[in-house]
Amino acid sequence: xxxxxxxxxxxxxxxxxxxxxxxxxxxxxxxxxxxxxxxxxxxxxxxxxxxxxxxxxxxxxxxxxxxxxxxxxxxxxxxxxxxxxxxxxxxxxxxxxxxxxxxxxxxxxxxxxxxxxxxxxxxxxxxxxxxxxxxxxxxxxxxxxxxxxxxxxxxxxxxxxxxxxxxxxxxxxxxxxxxxxxxxxxxxxxxxxxxxxx
Numbered sequence: 743x744x745x746x747x748x749x750x751x752x753x754x755x756x757x758x759x760x761x762x763x764x765x766x767x768x769x770x771x772x773x774x775x776x777x778x779x780x781x782x783x784x785x786x787x788x789x790x791x792x793x794x795x796x797x798x799x800x801x802x803x804x805x806x807x808x809x810x811x812x813x814x815x816x817x818x819x820x821x822x823x824x825x826x827x828x829x830x831x832x833x834x835x836x837x838x839x840x841x842x843x844x845x846x847x848x849x850x851x852x853x854x855x856x857x858x859x860x861x862x863x864x865x866x867x868x869x870x871x872x873x874x875x876x877x878x879x880x881x882x883x884x885x886x887x888x889x890x891x892x893x894x895x896x897x898x899x900x901x902x903x904x905x906x907x908x909x910x911x912x913x914x915x916x917x918x919x920x921x922x923x924x925x926x927x928x929x930x931x932x933x934x935x936x937x938x939x940x
Contacts, residue, residue, distance in 0.1 A: 749782075750798050781850060
């Protein structure tokens with residue numbers, strides 16, 4: 743069953759504007775690029791390449807970078823809404839033969855191929871696995887059957903909403919906690935916590 747990775751990203755230069763109080767524009771660009779590169783590298787190691795990877799964004803810099811790495815890079819067609827962008831990217835993956843879809847945020851500096859491999863091996867092909875963020879209330883990603891990847895509820899406190907959304911008869915929903923996938927960088931405090939581990 744073909745596994746596809748979907749990565750939504752606002753942009754390399756435009757992303758992480760909440761860090762502008764502690765990082766300059768060039769520093770944010772560098773970090774956003776570094777984090778996206780790490781995620782692409784982790785999946786490429788696991789999958790043997792990026793043929794089954796979709797990076798969806800409204801920004802040309804992220805799309806160009808993704809294409810240069812061999813990933814598919816459709817431009818967002820909606821009004822800048824994360825959930826709509828994910829719908830679009832998952833439909834692209836389904837149209838090209840995806841059996842399972844792994845959705846991951848682009849700001850996970852601790853991601854490693856070993857973490858992704860453990861997740862994929864542990865989760866049933868008919869189940870939905872929600873990847874909890876550092877607070878245990880948000881969703882940093884999910885692994886789910888391609889046919890189930892319709893309708894998303896990302897935003898603050900999304901983990902419980904996703905549990906309700908995907909809970910159907912015969913489709914178990916579980917939570918996954920992994921240190922490398924839990925730390926997403928949204929605030930200066932997150933950045934400081936990550937910098938102390940590097």
